Amino acid sequence: MTRETRERVWDAVPLRSTEQAGEGQPLDLGHLDAATEAQVLARLLSRDFDAWSEAAARVGHCAKPVRLHGSSQTVDTRTGEVLSSFSSSDSPLGVLHVRCGNRRAADCPSCSRLYAADTFHLIRAGVTGGRGVPEEVGENPLVFATLTAPSFGLVHGTRGGRTCRPFTLRGQDRVCEHGRPTVCHARHADGDEPLGQPLCRDCYDYESHLVWQWWAPELWRRFTIDLRRTLAKQLGVIESRLAELVTVQYAKVAEYQLRGIVHFHALIRLDGPKTIDGFAPAPAGLTAALLALLVEQAGAGVSFDAPSLHEGDVTRRLRFGAQFDARPIAAARRTDDPDRALTPEQVAGYLAKYATKSATDSTNTHGPHARRLRATIVTIVDRQRAESAASDQPMAEHPYGLLFKWRHMLGFRGHFSTKSRRYSVTLGQLRRRRVRYERALAAAHREGRTLHVRDLDDLLQDDAEETTLVVGQWTYAGTGWDTDGDTELAKAAAARAREYAQERAAARNEQRTGRVASRKETDCERGRFGR
Ligand SMILES: [Zn+2]
Ligand SMILES: [Zn+2]
Ligand SMILES: [Zn+2]
Numbered sequence: 001m002t003r004e005t006r007e008r009v010w011d012a013v014p015l016r017s018t019e020q021a022g023e024g025q026p027l028d029l030g031h032l033d034a035a036t037e038a039q040v041l042a043r044l045l046s047r048d049f050d051a052w053s054e055a056a057a058r059v060g061h062c063a064k065p066v067r068l069h070g071s072s073q074t075v076d077t078r079t080g081e082v083l084s085s086f087s088s089s090d091s092p093l094g095v096l097h098v099r100c101g102n103r104r105a106a107d108c109p110s111c112s113r114l115y116a117a118d119t120f121h122l123i124r125a126g127v128t129g130g131r132g133v134p135e136e137v138g139e140n141p142l143v144f145a146t147l148t149a150p151s152f153g154l155v156h157g158t159r160g161g162r163t164c165r166p167f168t169l170r171g172q173d174r175v176c177e178h179g180r181p182t183v184c185h186a187r188h189a190d191g192d193e194p195l196g197q198p199l200c201r202d203c204y205d206y207e208s209h210l211v212w213q214w215w216a217p218e219l220w221r222r223f224t225i226d227l228r229r230t231l232a233k234q235l236g237v238i239e240s241r242l243a244e245l246v247t248v249q250y251a252k253v254a255e256y257q258l259r260g261i262v263h264f265h266a267l268i269r270l271d272g273p274k275t276i277d278g279f280a281p282a283p284a285g286l287t288a289a290l291l292a293l294l295v296e297q298a299g300a301g302v303s304f305d306a307p308s309l310h311e312g313d314v315t316r317r318l319r320f321g322a323q324f325d326a327r328p329i330a331a332a333r334r335t336d337d338p339d340r341a342l343t344p345e346q347v348a349g350y351l352a353k354y355a356t357k358s359a360t361d362s363t364n365t366h367g368p369h370a371r372r373l374r375a376t377i378v379t380i381v382d383r384q385r386a387e388s389a390a391s392d393q394p395m396a397e398h399p400y401g402l403l404f405k406w407r408h409m410l411g412f413r414g415h416f417s418t419k420s421r422r423y424s425v426t427l428g429q430l431r432r433r434r435v436r437y438e439r440a441l442a443a444a445h446r447e448g449r450t451l452h453v454r455d456l457d458d459l460l461q462d463d464a465e466e467t468t469l470v471v472g473q474w475t476y477a478g479t480g481w482d483t484d485g486d487t488e489l490a491k492a493a494a495a496r497a498r499e500y501a502q503e504r505a506a507a508r509n510e511q512r513t514g515r516v517a518s519r520k521e522t523d524c525e526r527g528r529f530g531r
Pocket of ligand 2: 155156157164165184185186188194
C-alpha cells in the first residue's frame, strides 16, 4: 500500500467524529454489511479510484446513474466546425455516467436536491422575478393556498404537541360500535407509530378515501375554473372576456399527509391581461388580501360528483376539507396584512421541499393503514373485473379501471408538481442553462482560466440562440454503480457535500444578518392541517 493510498483510505473510511462535518472530514458510511464494506475498500484501493471518483463527482454523486456507451461531438452551428469530441471508450472507466434525475429523496439524495433547487428557483422566479422573469411580477397579487382532503375517519395526530383527541365529537360515544375508543389522550411525538393511523380501521371509510384521492386532480382542475368564474364576477365581466383583464398563474405541489392522502399547496398569482410575454401588471385595486378571499370562496364552493365504484354504490359529492387556507405573500413593496404574510423565500422553500417527498417518505407504507388502503384497491378492482366480465364492458372504460396501476401511490395519479404555462421559467430552461454552465466551466478548466461573472450572464441570456450543437450516438448500458459499495461511497460523498453546502450557507447567513434565523417547522409539520 503506497502512502498516498493509505492517506486516501484514511480520508474516506468512516471515522466517528463529534466535530462538525466539513470539507476535510471523513465520510460517514454508516453501518455496512461485511460484503459492502469489502467492496468499499476494494474501490478505495483500486487502480482507477481517481477516475471513478471524478466520474462520481461529475454526476454530483448520484446514487443510481445511467451508464451509456457511445460518442458525441460539439459542433459550431454557424461554421460547422467540430469544437470538441468525446467518446466513452476514451474515458478510463469506458462508460459515460449520467445523473438519474430522480425527484425522490429516498431514491437519490443528490438528484432530488438538484430537483428541489431547480423547483425552488422556478417558484421563486414566479414570486420575485429573476432568471428571465421581470421583477415587476413581484408586484402582482400573490397568495399561498393549502387545499386539504376532508376527514374519512378519526386518526392519530401530533396536534402541535397537544393531546391527540381528548374529546368525542358531538353525539358520539366514547367507544365505537367495534368496541374501540374514539378518544386518545396521548401526546404523540414525531415518528410515533400510531401517527396517521385511524383510531378504528373498521370505522374508517377506506372506499371514500380512495375515491377522493383518485379524483383529487379533477377537484383541483375545477377549483381553477371556479376561481376564474369568481374573479369574473368580482370584476363584473363575463368569463370569456376575463383574460382581457387578468390571468391566473399558479405553481402547485401535492404532498402526502400521514394518513396517506394528498393535499395541495399552491402559489396563485394574478397577472394583467394576456400578452405574448405574459407577466403583465395586475389591474389596480386587486390586492393579495382580496385574492386570498376569492381563493377561499372558490375553494369552498368546488364539488364533484364522483362515479360510483360499482353497481348499487352511492354517488359521493367530493369537496376539499374544511381546513382551507389562503394567505397573502409579502413582497418588497407589498404591505397588506403583514401579520399573516409569508416571505417569498419561505413559500418557495416549502414548495421545493414538498416536491421531493413521496408517498413512501411521509406515510408509513408498511403500517396497517396503508396495507388496508392497498387491500381496498384490490377489492375494488376484483369487483370491477367481475362486473365487466358479466356485462362485456372492457375494464379500461371503467372510471376506476386504472386504479390498480396506482396502488403504490395509494390511488393518487396526478403530478407532484405542476404550474401554469406563464408562471415563471421551466425546469427545462434551468437544466439547459446548467448544461451550458458546466460546459463553459469545463472549457475554462481545460484552458486554465477562471470563469467570469459576465460569462455567467451570457449563459443566462441566450436561451433561444444556441450557437453550438451536440450530436452523438449513445446506447444504454445499464443503471447504477457497479457494486453496492460504490453506491454507498457515492451517497456518503453526496451527504458530505450537502452538509458542507449547508454550513457555508449558514456561515453566509450569519455574516449577512448577524444571526441565524430559520423557520424550520412548517405548518404541515406542526400538524396544523392534520386531522
Ligand atoms: Zn441520481
Ligand atoms: Zn392518538
Ligand atoms: Zn369502529
